[in-house]
Amino acid sequence: MPRFIIRRLLxxxxxxxxxxxxxxxxxxxIPGDPCIATYGEKATESIxxxxxxRYGLDRPLFEQFIVYLQTLGSGDLGYSIxxxxxxxxxxxxxxxxxxxxxxxxxxxxxxxxxxLGLVSAIRRNSPVDVGTMIIANLGVSIPVFVLGLFxxxxxxxxxxxxxxVLPPSGRLSPGVTIPPLxxxxxxxxxxxxxxxxxxxxxxxxxxxxxxxxxxxxxxxxMRHLLLPAIAVGTIPLAIIARMTRSSLLEVLGLDFVxxxxxxxxKDRAVVIRHGLRNAMLPVVTVIGLSLGALLSGAVLTxxxxxxxxxxRTLFESINSRDYSIIQGAxxxxxxFYVTVNLVVDVLYAYLDPRVRLS
Amino acid sequence: MSRTPRRWPPRLAALIxxxxxxxxxxxxxxxxxxxxxxxxxxTVAPSTPDASFEGMSHPADGEAPCGTAPxxxxxKKITATDQNTVxxxxxxxxxxxxxxxxxxxxxxxxxxxxxxxxxxSQNENQPIVSEVNGTGPYRLTAWNRGADITMEAFPEYWGxxxxxxxxxxxxxxxxxxxxxxxxAGQVDGIDNVGPTDFPTVExxxxxxxxxxxxxxxxxxxxxxxFAPWDNETVRQAVAMGIDRNRIVxxxxxxxxxxxxxxTPCEIPNGCVGPEWYEFDAxxxxxxxxxxxxxFDQTYKIHYRAAVRGYLPDPPVVATEIQTQLQTNxxxxxxxxxxxxxxxxxxxxxxxxxxxxxxxxxxxYPDITxxxxxxxGAGASAQFGxxxxxxxxxxxxxxxxxDDAAREPSYVTANELIKQHVPMIPIAHGGSGVAYRADVxxxxxxxxxxxxxxVMQPGDRTQFVFSQxxxxxxxxxxxxxxxxxxxxCEQMVxxxxxxxxxxxxxxxxxxxxxxxxxxxxxxxxTLRQGVTFHNGATLDANDVVLSYxxxxxxxxxxxxxxxxxxxxxxxxxxxxxxxxxE
Numbered sequence: 001m002p003r004f005i006i007r008r009l010l011x012x013x014x015x016x017x018x019x020x021x022x023x024x025x026x027x028x029x030i031p032g033d034p035c036i037a038t039y040g041e042k043a044t045e046s047i048x049x050x051x052x053x054r055y056g057l058d059r060p061l062f063e064q065f066i067v068y069l070q071t072l073g074s075g076d077l078g079y080s081i082x083x084x085x086x087x088x089x090x091x092x093x094x095x096x097x098x099x100x101x102x103x104x105x106x107x108x109x110x111x112x113x114x115x116l117g118l119v120s121a122i123r124r125n126s127p128v129d130v131g132t133m134i135i136a137n138l139g140v141s142i143p144v145f146v147l148g149l150f151x152x153x154x155x156x157x158x159x160x161x162x163x164x165v166l167p168p169s170g171r172l173s174p175g176v177t178i179p180p181l182x183x184x185x186x187x188x189x190x191x192x193x194x195x196x197x198x199x200x201x202x203x204x205x206x207x208x209x210x211x212x213x214x215x216x217x218x219x220x221x222m223r224h225l226l227l228p229a230i231a232v233g234t235i236p237l238a239i240i241a242r243m244t245r246s247s248l249l250e251v252l253g254l255d256f257v258x259x260x261x262x263x264x265x266k267d268r269a270v271v272i273r274h275g276l277r278n279a280m281l282p283v284v285t286v287i288g289l290s291l292g293a294l295l296s297g298a299v300l301t302x303x304x305x306x307x308x309x310x311x312r313t314l315f316e317s318i319n320s321r322d323y324s325i326i327q328g329a330x331x332x333x334x335x336f337y338v339t340v341n342l343v344v345d346v347l348y349a350y351l352d353p354r355v356r357l358s
Numbered sequence: 359m360s361r362t363p364r365r366w367p368p369r370l371a372a373l374i375x376x377x378x379x380x381x382x383x384x385x386x387x388x389x390x391x392x393x394x395x396x397x398x399x400x401t402v403a404p405s406t407p408d409a410s411f412e413g414m415s416h417p418a419d420g421e422a423p424c425g426t427a428p429x430x431x432x433x434k435k436i437t438a439t440d441q442n443t444v445x446x447x448x449x450x451x452x453x454x455x456x457x458x459x460x461x462x463x464x465x466x467x468x469x470x471x472x473x474x475x476x477x478x479s480q481n482e483n484q485p486i487v488s489e490v491n492g493t494g495p496y497r498l499t500a501w502n503r504g505a506d507i508t509m510e511a512f513p514e515y516w517g518x519x520x521x522x523x524x525x526x527x528x529x530x531x532x533x534x535x536x537x538x539x540x541x542a543g544q545v546d547g548i549d550n551v552g553p554t555d556f557p558t559v560e561x562x563x564x565x566x567x568x569x570x571x572x573x574x575x576x577x578x579x580x581x582x583x584f585a586p587w588d589n590e591t592v593r594q595a596v597a598m599g600i601d602r603n604r605i606v607x608x609x610x611x612x613x614x615x616x617x618x619x620x621t622p623c624e625i626p627n628g629c630v631g632p633e634w635y636e637f638d639a640x641x642x643x644x645x646x647x648x649x650x651x652x653f654d655q656t657y658k659i660h661y662r663a664a665v666r667g668y669l670p671d672p673p674v675v676a677t678e679i680q681t682q683l684q685t686n687x688x689x690x691x692x693x694x695x696x697x698x699x700x701x702x703x704x705x706x707x708x709x710x711x712x713x714x715x716x717x718x719x720x721x722y723p724d725i726t727x728x729x730x731x732x733x734g735a736g737a738s739a740q741f742g743x744x745x746x747x748x749x750x751x752x753x754x755x756x757x758x759x760d761d762a763a764r765e766p767s768y769v770t771a772n773e774l775i776k777q778h779v780p781m782i783p784i785a786h787g788g789s790g791v792a793y794r795a796d797v798x799x800x801x802x803x804x805x806x807x808x809x810x811x812v813m814q815p816g817d818r819t820q821f822v823f824s825q826x827x828x829x830x831x832x833x834x835x836x837x838x839x840x841x842x843x844x845x846c847e848q849m850v851x852x853x854x855x856x857x858x859x860x861x862x863x864x865x866x867x868x869x870x871x872x873x874x875x876x877x878x879x880x881x882x883t884l885r886q887g888v889t890f891h892n893g894a895t896l897d898a899n900d901v902v903l904s905y906x907x908x909x910x911x912x913x914x915x916x917x918x919x920x921x922x923x924x925x926x927x928x929x930x931x932x933x934x935x936x937x938x939e
Contacts, residue, residue, distance in 0.1 A: 038920075039924060046936070047924060054920065079482045084487060084830070084831065084918075157538060167542070169535055169544070170505065170506075174526045174528070177502075303535075304535055306528070307504075308828070
């Protein structure tokens with residue numbers, strides 16, 4: 001296992017380099033000038049000359065790439081053209097939004113999806129089975145922006161004066177604040193990687209409120225997280241439900257399950273302990289892929305619900321030709337996918353001893 | 359002589375005391391009443407300028423090299439002559455000076471604050487970009503990146519205190535979602551109502567719509583150096599042959615208007631003089647025939663795809679105009695879509711030989727920003743040869759600062775523009791702002807600088823407004839987007855300001871700015887008793903440094919979010935000590 005992990009990590013280096021090179025090139029190939037994207041009709045020649053010199057865009061492409069690799073090697077992701085701030089700061093600020101949304105969405109998708117799949121498999125061809133699969137199909141079919149807008153309108157406007165009302169956007173209600181962990185714990189002077197880590201976790205409002213005992217803030221943050229989590233998690237939910245159903249049906253038809261039943265093992269134990277565990281292998285793969293996709297940022301959901309996460313940041317950066325953020329965010333996505341794939345593979349071996357990592 | 363002290367008679371003592379009080383009250387300079395929160399007025403004896411005050415000037419020695427390359431700016435020198443007086447010396451007259459200094463980019467910062475919050479050793483990540491210390495009715499509480507900007511009422515504000523104790527500015531890029539937030543009661547006001555949502559807002563009794571006429575103009579331009587557009591009768595005929603109402607009704611959002619003049623009417627003197635030609639296709643076609651127009655030739659409409667407030671759907675509008683020219687006048691036209699990055703240059707260099715579609719959005723609300731920029735002596739070659747009579751009228755109009763006195767010149771200018779038809783003004787692209795119905799004082803501003811401090815959000819103490827996007831920074835000297843300017847305007851003030859919901863300028867941090875007859879020297883007297891949010895007192899050096907750090911590219915504090923200070927360069931002509939190109 002350790003050798004496998006090390007080899008995979010080493011193999012990820014050329015993968016990441018390829019991703020960096022590809023994004024660097026593509027960002028500069030797409031039509032549009034960053035100066036004009038920034039200043040519009042106020043972009044005079046002198047302004048753009050100064051702009052290009054300031055951001056090194058007047059240099060040959062190859063030289064720009066070498067400079068970028070050098071700064072990357074020193075752990076510097078550069079400065080955002082649009083915000084004039086370090087890209088790393090912007091990522092630390094916005095990544096927690098995406099991570100928090102992803103975790104919430106995946107919890108929703110896995111819990112509900114596996115449950116639906118399980119029920120569907122047990123009650124195969126029953127109205128319950130048909131019903132759950134209809135829900136799954138709808139989940140896959142409805143565009144996420146339609147679902148998001150519908151959920152926001154339904155819960156915020158139609159149910160406005162009822163106990164079921166939910167906020168349509170944002171992470172906290174206006175006026176509600178959840179102080180950073182560094183402030184709450186008196187660690188304002190902390191610096192370096194520990195501070196980066198603290199700020200990252202601080203940015204996840206639910207986690208922050210939970211560890212600091214800010215129950216009002218926790219409740220408010222969770223209420224704001226509910227609708228976007230449902231919107232984003234519906235597609236993975238549908239896929240997980242269908243995958244769980246089909247995988248479980250296949251496993252429940254195998255000899256060892258028949259043997260367990262013949263030995264008098266209770267049906268619940270057969271399904272959960274024997275069947276579901278073995279059926280989870282492909283489901284774990286789907287969960288991993290979904291996790292990677294969500295971590296790259298759900299642009300539409302973040303836009304609709306006014307969440308400034310990585311997806312929306314990347315989208316807006318492409319629009320504004322903010323090369324630094326495009327490169328930094330894409331590199332982050334590549335790292336996510338590599339990491340998630342590695343974790344899934346390792347988890348596979350854990351779940352199924354027959355799988356040998358080689 | 360008696361050893362016993364003499365006692366004053368009581369009545370005489372009282373009389374003397376009263377006289378002393380009267381003389382004290384009447385003596386010295388006139389006390390200045392300042393408004394208080396309860397609407398009353400407290401009088402504070404004005405402070406005499408501190409004799410020990412060392413006034414700053416920029417340049418410290420000498421003055422800017424007016425008219426000498428590479429300097430292209432119009433400011434010669436800025437001097438703090440005493441604690442409360444700043445003198446701006448200009449290279450040439452500027453009738454729009456007050457309109458320019460009212461702009462949000464020229465908010466006044468405390469000089470110590472500028473020194474403290476701008477690090478000369480670095481180009482990026484300046485603290486001043488995210489920290490605000492203005493004089494406005496609100497002060498910054500927190501900028502929750504990605505989420506909102508929270509402000510609280512400034513209790514020591516010199517003017518009318520903010521009504522809502524807290525103001526929160528948030529953002530959402532989707533118009534539909536901003537409307538949902540408003541309908542859900544999550545916010546009190548939203549910017550840029552979606553065009554299809556106007557009826558929804560108007561039909562909802564819990565909401566109110568405030569249309570906003572855009573300070574912009576979309577026009578069809580001619581270059582009179584190319585036939586047949588060198589024929590004035592042909593240009594007049596085309597002007598009469600385009601149904602502008604149809605274009606605005608079908609392709610512009612609610613709140614938009616057909617342009618009666620080139621300049622929007624919200625700008626003083628913008629709509630004086632005759633209105634534009636009425637649509638009359640038959641008469642127009644007859645005029646073309648009489649002028650010997652060649653109907654067999656195919657002409658061009660040049661345009662670009664960039665969406666602007668004055669032109670929300672360029673391909674569709676271009677096609678509509680093409681269709682109208684064909685249908686109404688029999689003119690065959692082909693569309694020529696040009697690259698965004700080169701279109702403006704081609705227009706300015708007079709290279710567009712057909713009709714061309716372009717527009718203009720106000721940089722500052724003075725008629726010179728519209729008429730002089732396009733038809734004045736310094737205008738580009740976009741319309742070909744200039745019309746001397748128009749430039750003369752505009753020069754006359756720019757010679758005085760009083761709007762009423764300038765009016766006759768602009769009546770003449772608009773008459774001549776209608777006669778010569780260098781372009782056809784089509785539309786002023788509008789938009790709208792919506793509020794909850796219980797928001798008192800709700801308004802829209804043609805300049806998109808709605809003032810939160812004058813709005814009462816029902817019985818709530820918190821006013822929440824949702825706009826399109828997050829500000830890039832809060833040091834508006836170095837910002838250009840409206841999202842940032844709106845945030846700054848609540849907290850930072852300029853020497854002058856624009857009236858609420860309008861474009862007329864009124865004194866703000868300056869009680870007055872008087873000019874010499876040539877409009878080349880403006881003397882601004884600062885309002886006294888003004889404090890910054892950090893408790894510092896406003897003085898003339900703050901004004902000098904606030905301008906100097908933008909104006910002088912070699913100044914060590916000439917840094918911001920990206921250091922471009924675009925609006926300063928655009929409105930005042932260029933930087934002192936510009937970098938070598």
